[in-house]
Amino acid sequence: MSDVKTIGIVGAGKLGITLARVARHYGFNVNIAGSGNASKIALTAEVLAPGAVAMSSEDVAKHSDVVILALPLGKFRMLPKEALAGKLVVDAMNYWWEVDGSRDDILPSEQPSSAAVQEFLPISHVVKAFNHIGYHDLFDEHKLRGDPERKAMAIAGDRDDDLKTISKLVDQLGFDPLVIGGLLDSNRLEPGMNTFGANTTIEGLRELLDQQ
Amino acid sequence: MAKKVDNQYFFGLDSFGDLATKDNGELTTYAEALRLVVDEAILADTLGVDSIALGEHHREEYAISSPEMVLAGIATKTTNIKLASGVTVLSSDDPVRVFERFATLDGISNGRAQVILGRGSFTESFPLFGYDMQDYELLFEEKIELFHKLLKEKPVTWEGKTRAALDNADVFPKTENGLHTYVGVGGSPNSIVRAAAYGFPVVLAIIGGNPDRFKPYVELYQRAAKEFGNEAHPVGMHSPGYIADTDEQAVEEAFPLFKEAMDKVGKTRGWQPMTKQHFMNEVKFGSMYIGSSETVAKKIARSMSRLGVNRFDLVYGFGPVKASARRHMIELYGKEVIPRVRELLTEDAK
Numbered sequence: 001m002s003d004v005k006t007i008g009i010v011g012a013g014k015l016g017i018t019l020a021r022v023a024r025h026y027g028f029n030v031n032i033a034g035s036g037n038a039s040k041i042a043l044t045a046e047v048l049a050p051g052a053v054a055m056s057s058e059d060v061a062k063h064s065d066v067v068i069l070a071l072p073l074g075k076f077r078m079l080p081k082e083a084l085a086g087k088l089v090v091d092a093m094n095y096w097w098e099v100d101g102s103r104d105d106i107l108p109s110e111q112p113s114s115a116a117v118q119e120f121l122p123i124s125h126v127v128k129a130f131n132h133i134g135y136h137d138l139f140d141e142h143k144l145r146g147d148p149e150r151k152a153m154a155i156a157g158d159r160d161d162d163l164k165t166i167s168k169l170v171d172q173l174g175f176d177p178l179v180i181g182g183l184l185d186s187n188r189l190e191p192g193m194n195t196f197g198a199n200t201t202i203e204g205l206r207e208l209l210d211q212q
Numbered sequence: 213m214a215k216k217v218d219n220q221y222f223f224g225l226d227s228f229g230d231l232a233t234k235d236n237g238e239l240t241t242y243a244e245a246l247r248l249v250v251d252e253a254i255l256a257d258t259l260g261v262d263s264i265a266l267g268e269h270h271r272e273e274y275a276i277s278s279p280e281m282v283l284a285g286i287a288t289k290t291t292n293i294k295l296a297s298g299v300t301v302l303s304s305d306d307p308v309r310v311f312e313r314f315a316t317l318d319g320i321s322n323g324r325a326q327v328i329l330g331r332g333s334f335t336e337s338f339p340l341f342g343y344d345m346q347d348y349e350l351l352f353e354e355k356i357e358l359f360h361k362l363l364k365e366k367p368v369t370w371e372g373k374t375r376a377a378l379d380n381a382d383v384f385p386k387t388e389n390g391l392h393t394y395v396g397v398g399g400s401p402n403s404i405v406r407a408a409a410y411g412f413p414v415v416l417a418i419i420g421g422n423p424d425r426f427k428p429y430v431e432l433y434q435r436a437a438k439e440f441g442n443e444a445h446p447v448g449m450h451s452p453g454y455i456a457d458t459d460e461q462a463v464e465e466a467f468p469l470f471k472e473a474m475d476k477v478g479k480t481r482g483w484q485p486m487t488k489q490h491f492m493n494e495v496k497f498g499s500m501y502i503g504s505s506e507t508v509a510k511k512i513a514r515s516m517s518r519l520g521v522n523r524f525d526l527v528y529g530f531g532p533v534k535a536s537a538r539r540h541m542i543e544l545y546g547k548e549v550i551p552r553v554r555e556l557l558t559e560d561a562k
Contacts (some may be wrong), residue, residue, distance in 0.1 A: 041402070047432040136422070153304045197482075
């Protein structure tokens with residue numbers, strides 16, 4: 001397990017900026033990239049997530065301990081594949097038909113979206129997390145460990161070491177981590193599943209998973 | 213020239229033309245829903261409500277796909293109320309046509325038109341009018357640029373990828389005092405910066421979660437406007453609500469209605485059905501303004517003062533609300549809530 005000090009975020013929309021705000025709140029270094037030049041989001045980062053540094057997605061990949069993907073899922077093939085090689089990558093993206101169009105156009109059918117992202121980034125270590133809690137709940141609900149009201153975040157990934165690192169990160173960002181399986185199980189967290197949007201305690205989340 | 217926005221508190225109502233429930237329990241027809249909105253706007257005008265904003269949708273639960281048509285009807289029967297769209301989906305429309313329609317509305321209403329441009333929270337209009345979602349950003353980017361030029365009401369020369377070029381094209385009718393133009397944004401920081409870059413005022417759609425989290429967005433707007441050398445206009449907000457005679461009655465009546473409306477949208481986006489607990493959290497801490505006049509007024513005043521916004525638009529008929537309850541809500545909003553919010557904000561300022 002490695003210790004995360006610098007979190008990279010690709011995507012400076014609602015989710016990306018919210019993650020940057022929460023990460024800065026807990027004292028992490030944050031690098032963030034939007035869809036265009038770094039200058040386009042520099043002011044946004046400065047005002048909404050003070051201390052977060054705007055840069056290109058290549059630089060985010062190079063200069064961060066983990067990289068969280070918070071861009072529209074339909075655009076994942078535009079990610080800087082080489083720069084992300086060997087990196088721990090957290091996939092927080094979801095298929096959303098209104099933005100992404102037909103699912104078959106962007107993903108092989110039946111394959112969990114995070115598995116498709118892993119296939120596209122074969123040398124990266126992809127873990128799914130931060131996808132099922134809505135961005136406003138992420139902002140409103142992060143709490144210190146031990147709070148009885150603390151909410152849980154489901155995590156899916158294929159390597160124990162990565163899961164440990166991301167579990168610790170989830171905990172440090174204010175949520176109880178719950179590993180639910182590998183990337184091939186990660187469709188249990190996708191839109192349409194009972195866990196999607198779940199903003200509940202670890203017992204509540206376990207119960208939802210049991211009901212599947 | 214685009215007009216300046218008055219620096220006073222401003223209270224509006226907002227509807228998407230939801231099909232309402234009639235006294236006999238049946239849903240209104242689309243035609244009835246449209247006439248209902250016109251009657252409600254007339255009532256709001258007599259009560260001194262500052263604006264009625266009508267949103268453009270292309271979905272079966274809403275009757276309004278052409279807000280400015282309904283607003284034109286309202287215009288001829290009202291005197292003071294501002295006539296707004298909330299929003300006009302500019303990405304899938306033609307900026308020249310949008311300008312022409314709203315300049316027309318502005319003319320017949322004696323300068324009461326307000327166009328609120330946006331990308332919309334739904335995207336049905338894209339396939340309907342032959343646009344590709346892949347061009348989502350580009351369409352809005354280009355069209356807002358063109359619209360900004362059109363507002364100068366001088367011949368326009370423009371070239372882009374999303375519509376035919378214009379060469380010194382003059383557009384009519386001209387307005388008497390400029391067309392009030394806003395941008396409606398839903399929490400995308402980039403949209404805020406873009407509105408500030410063009411010098412447009414913004415209305416924030418705050419429809420879920422703690423409204424306080426939008427405070428830095430107001431700051432972002434002000435900072436960005438300054439950076440671009442534009443005026444930082446007062447910011448507005450829009451949120452859903454339900455007002456009844458008591459808190460209990462409001463909660464009891466609103467829950468099934470909000471649940472029905474939210475679950476309908478949620479189904480297509482993969483959300484789970486809304487629980488009572490989620491609903492109550494929104495009522496207590498979030499962005500639903502539900503309760504008696506006093507409760508709703510306090511909550512509106514709190515949000516406006518915390519965020520530093522000067523305009524509040526209440527989405528009043530969300531879901532299949534009873535037509536009689538909608539009318540009552542408008543009466544409570546105009547007679548009790550608005551005066552009380554003004555009072556609370558004035559006390560606050562002291």
